[in-house]
Amino acid sequence: MSASEEWAGSITVEQLDEDPYPIYERMRREAPVCFVPAVGLWFVTRWADVEFAASHAERIDSSVTPSPLIRAMGGPSILVLDGEPQKKLRAMLDPSLRPRAVEASSPALVSPIVERLLDGLAARGEADLMSEYFEPVSVLSLGSVLGLAEIDGDTLRRWFQGLAQGAINFEDDPVRWAVSDATGAEIDRDLAPTLERLWEAPDSSTIATMLQHAEGTFEERVATILPTLKVILLGGMQEPGHAAGTTVAGLLDSGQAAAVAADPSGLVRDAIEEGLRWVSPIGTQTRRARVETDLGGVTLPVGANLGVLVSSANRDEEIWGPTADSYDLFRPKRNHGAFGFGPHFCSGHHFSRVQMRIGVQRLFERLPNLRLDADRPPVFNGWEFRAPQHLDVRWDA
C-alpha cells in the first residue's frame, strides 16, 4: 500500500465535513484520483479529470450503484440517467427554464419575496442571513416557479433539508435514511393535490410544463417526473440560497464587501460567480466507470463509483493560480464548474443566478454598512453539499 493510499484510508467523513479543501489540495498534488474507503468513492480532484469524467458518459456514466440519490428521490431521476432517458427528462424540464423565459418571469416572482423579507429585517440591525433571508428567498422563489404556491416556506425548507440527508448518505447512516424516507413520503402525499390541479389546469409553471411534456396516463407522468421534481426541490433550493450566503460570507470576510456596496448592480454578477467557485454548494457529482478507464494516473475498474469533485476542480491551482483558496472578487474572469459539465449541466443555472443577483444586490442596497457579527463568525460545513451553517451579520439600522 502506498503512502497516499494509506493516508486516503485514514480520511473520515467528519474530516471531510469540517473542511475538505486541505484534503483535496493534497490529492490534487499527490494522488489526483484516489479511493476514499470512508465514503466508498474514487475522488476525482483535478479540473481536467473532473471535466472529462463529467462529460464522457460512454466511459463514465451516472448509474452509480448503490446510489443514495435513487432511494432519496424515490426512483431514477435526471441525475442518475444518461442518454435518451435523460434527454427526455431534460426536454420536459428545459422549456420553463430557458434564459429568455427566466428573464421574462423570474424577476417579478423573486423581487417581491426579497423586498418583503428585507422589509422585515431592515430595522433590526442584525440577522442570521442563512435562515432568515437566503434560504427563505430560495425556497419561496423556487416554490413560485415550480407552481407550489400553496406550500409554505417552512415546509419547503424542511423538505429540502430532509431530502439532503438521504442524497448525501454515502455512508448508509440509518438515522439519515429515516429522515430522508419520511420526507419523501410526506412530499409524495402533500404534492398529490398540486399535481392533480396542474394536470387539470396547466399554467406556465415548471411542474405543469413537465406534466405536459411527459408521456402516458396522469399516474405514469407523475411517476416519471416525481423523482426529478425532488431533485429540483433539493438542488434548486440549495444552490442559490447557499451560494448567495457563501458569496456574502466571502465578501465580508475578505474585506471586499465595500466595493459591492458602492456598486451593487455593477459587481453583483462577479461577486456571485466567485462565491460559486470558492465554495461550490453542490460540490460532488457521483459517477460510475462503465468500462475500464485510465484517469489521473490510475486505472479505474469497471463499476468503480466516483465522486467527481467540482468543488476541488474549482480550487485547482493549475486553473486558478496560487490564490485559488481565497475569495477574490477581482480574480480574472472565467467560467467555473459549480453547475457541472456536459449533459448534466444544471438546467436551472440561469434561474438560480437571476435569483441570487436580485437577493445579493438588494441586500447591499438596503442594509448599509453590512458586516460580520464578530462574536459569531460563519462556520462552513459539508463536503458533498457545503455552505455556511449560519451567517450572522450586523448593519446600520
Add this chain to the structure above:
Amino acid sequence: MTPSDVLPVDLGPADLADGELREATAGGLSLVVARTGDRLVAFETWCTHEECPLSDGWLEGDAVRCACHGALFSLTDGIALEGPALDPITVVSASVTPDGRIVADISTLHP
C-alpha cells in the same frame, strides 16, 4: 475569393444602439455585430456549447448571453464567463467608415 482576401469587410450600417446586436453575413460567413458603449465588435454566430445562434441572444454589459442554454461570453476576449459553454468564441473589434458603415477584419472568425 474568401472573406480573408477582403480586409476589412463591410458588415452593414453603423446604426446600432448601445447594447444592441444584429446578425450579419460577409463572404458566406454568419456573424454578429454588436455595440457595447463606444465599442463595436464582430463575433462568431454559433455558441460553442450546442451551436445555437448568438444572434438570438442579448448583451449583458460587455458580454453576450446565448438564448438557448444561457452561456455567457465576454466580448472583450471571447472567453466563456458562464457555462454550459467551455470554449471561447472569437471576437474582433470593428470600426465605422466615414460613410457610416461597420467594417472589421474577420479573417480570424470561424465559419
